[in-house]
Amino acid sequence: MKSMRNNNRGLTPQSTPTKIPLSQRRLKTKPALTLLGILLLGNIFWFVLWLLPSGEKDSSNEPVATIDGDKITRQQWLSEMESRYGKETLQDLVNEAVMEKASEKYDINVSKEEIELEIALMHSAQDTTDTSMENLTKEQLHQKIRAQLILEKVLAKDIVIKDKQTAAYYKENKSLYNIPTSYRTSIIMLKSKNDAENVQKELKSGSEFSVLAREHSLDTASASLGGDIGYVTADQDGVDRSISSAVQKLKKGEVSGPVSLSDGRYALLQVLEVNKGQEFTYEEVQGHIARELAMEQLPSTIAPEVFWSEFKAKWYYGEAQ
Template sequence: MKSTRNFRTTSTPPTNTPITQRRLKTKPVLILIAILLVGNLFWFILWLLPSKNHASGDEIVATVDGEVITRQQWLSAMETRYGKETLQGLVNEAVMDKAAAQYKIKVAEEEVDLELAFMRSSQDGTDTTIQNLSDKELRQKIRAQLILEKVLAKDIVIKEEAIESFYNENQSLFNIPTSYRTSLIVTESKEDAESALKELENGSEFSVLARERSLHTSSASLGGDIGFITSQQTNMDPAISAAVQKVKVKETSKPFVLSDGRYGIVYVEEVLEGQSFTYEEVKGHIERELAVEQLPSAVAPENFWEEFHATWFYGESK
C-alpha cells in the first residue's frame, strides 16, 4: 500500500519473518531502541536543574590525589557525552504530543497497559529498558510510540476479517503468563551464596550486595535487577524461573544451583498475574499492528520536527 505521507526517509528492506514472531520481538525492539537512548540518561537532566544547594559551578564533586573535579566540569562532560540524545528524546515526546492534538489522536491508559503487558512478557534478556526507567517514564515513552503509530496508520484500512484471523491464529500472543520482577545474585559456590544470604538476613540491601558480589555482570550494575521473567521464558536459566515461583513478594530465596554449576539467589520485587485478552480488548492493537506492517518505510518522531517547528540547541535539521 502506498504511503499516505511523503516524509519517510529511511528505507526498510523486505522481510520474510512471520508476523507472529515480529509481534513479540521486532515490535518491542523498535519501541525500545528509541526508549533506551533517552531512558538510561534521563536522570542527567535532573542534575542540570539549578538548586539552592548546588548553585555554584565551583562546588567540588570529586578529588583525585588532591586535584579537584568541579560540578561544572562534571555537568559539561555529561552534556557533551549524553546531552544530545537526552534532549532529542524530550523533543520527540513534545512533538508527538503536538501530533496527537493535530490529528485528534487519543491514547487511553488501557492501551499503555496492554503494551506494557506485551513488553514484560516478551522481554529479551539483553534488554534493560524496564530496569532503567521508572514506570512513569516507561509509560511516557510507550505513549509517544503509540501516537506515532496511530498517526502513520490512520488512513490505512484493515478489514475486520484480517483482524479476526490474526487473533484466532495467534491465541498464544494474547495469553500472557504470570511474570515476576526479579533481582539476582550469582556466586561461584554454595558457600559464597550462603555468605551473601547471611549478609542479607543481617540487613544488607540486595541491590548493594548484587553490585559488590554478583558474577552476573549484565545485572550487577543494575543492582541485580533482571526485569520481569516468566515460567515459559526460554532465554532464562530454568533454575531461576523455578526459584522465583517459590518466593513471595519482597522476599529472598534460598541459594539454588544454576545450570552452569554456579549458585544463585533471587529477590522478587513484584508479581503480575497472568492475563488472557479477549478479541475486543486487543482488536485495536492488532488493527494498528497490521496497518504499520503495510508501511513501505520506517518513520521516526524526528520526521515530524519540521511540521511542528521544532528547533534545538544543536541546530541540525532532522
C-alpha cells in the same frame, strides 16, 4: 556463544526455534526495540535537571569532585554531559512535544488501557538480559510509550485494515495475548551450597542483595547489575527450571534459600516485582493488531522527525530536520 553465555547464567540452551511469521516477530519485539534507544536518554535528562541549581546562588563553580586537590566543577561536569548526551536528549524532548501537537491536529487519542497493554506485551517479550525498562520511572515509561503510540496512529490513520484480517491474526497468535505472570528477579550464583549458605547469612545480618551479588555472584553479566536478570516466567525457554519454579513461591522482596541448579551450582534468588498474568480478549487488542499490521506496510525507518517541519520545530542544534 549464546548458549555458552546462557549456561554461565544458570540458563539452559534454547531449543531449536520454529519459524515465526514476520508479523508475529515484529509484534513481540517491536515495542521494546523501539524504546531501547531512548530509555537511557530519558533518565540522563532528568538526572541533569536534578543537578541544576534550584536557588539563586550561583553554584556553577561548586566542585563535584577533587583529584589530588584539583577540582572538577559542576559547570565542567554539566558541559561534558551536554556535549555527550545533550543532542539526543533534546531530540527526544522535541519528538515528544511534536507528537503531542500531532495528536491534537489529527485528533489522536491514547488511552491508559492502550499504554498498559503495550507494557504488558513488552514484559512478555523482554529478554532476561534486557533490564532497560527498569531504567525509567513509571511516568517516564508511560510518556515514551504514549509518544510512540501517537506516532504509529498518525502514520497508520489512512491505512485500511479489515476486521477479518485482525480476527485471523488474533486466532493464529492468540498465545501472544495470554501473558503469564512474570517475576522480576535478581540472582546470586555460587559454586556450592556451602557458599550459598554463607552468603545467606550475610543477607540475614543486613547486607544488601545487590551488593552481595556484585561481590560474590559467578554470573558476571547480572552481577554488574546487582544480580538483576529481568523478568522470569514459569515456562520460559532458556531459564533453568529450578529458577522459574523457585520464583513462583516468593513474594515481592523475598529471598529464597539455596536453590540447586541443573549444572551443579547454587543460587539465591530475590523477587523484585511481580506482574500478574493477563489474558486479553480480541476486543481488547483489535486496535493494537490493526495498527501493527498497518505499520508493517510502512518503511521501518519512519521516526517523529518527519513531522518537525509540519509543526515548525526548531532546536539548539539547527533547523527542523
